[in-house]
Amino acid sequence: MNEHWEEPREDEGLTLGPEETLQREIEKSKALKVERLHLRDQIDKLKAEKDDLEQKNCQLKKRITELGSAPAVPEEINIFSLKNLTIALILCFLTLLLIKIRI
Known part of the structure; x- marks a missing residue:
């Protein structure tokens, strides 16, 4: 008396026949x-897209390393020019002081 439905049911509660069940499974298979x-x-x-992004990332890293190593020389030049300007300023100040004292 306690029977289990082994055949699939339609949405309306009707049991499908073998052809309809097969057709539905074929449609599901096609959709999948x-x-x-x-x-x-x-x-x-x-x-x-991942490959393109990895390539761009490598290019950017390479560019960063190139840019990171390039400013080392100009910074040294800037330091030397700053020292030279400081020394020149001190010498000018001392020269003006000597001229002021003699007058």
């Missing part, structure tokens, strides 16, 4: 295949 193809395409696009 289409979805799988879409997902594969999306995965391929994301992999290509």
Whole structure:
């Protein structure tokens, strides 16, 4: 008396026949295949985008290292020119002081 339904039911509660069940399973299978193809395409696009981003990242890292090593020489030149300007300023001040004292 306590029977279990082994056949799938439609939304309205009617039991499907074997042809309808087979047709529904075929439609589900086709839909899953289409979805799988879409997902594969999306995965391929994301992999290509990832490769492009990795390449850009490497280029930017390379550029950063090039820019990081390039300013070392100009900074040294700036330090030397700053020292030279400081010494020149002190010498000018001392010269003006000597001229003021003699007058």
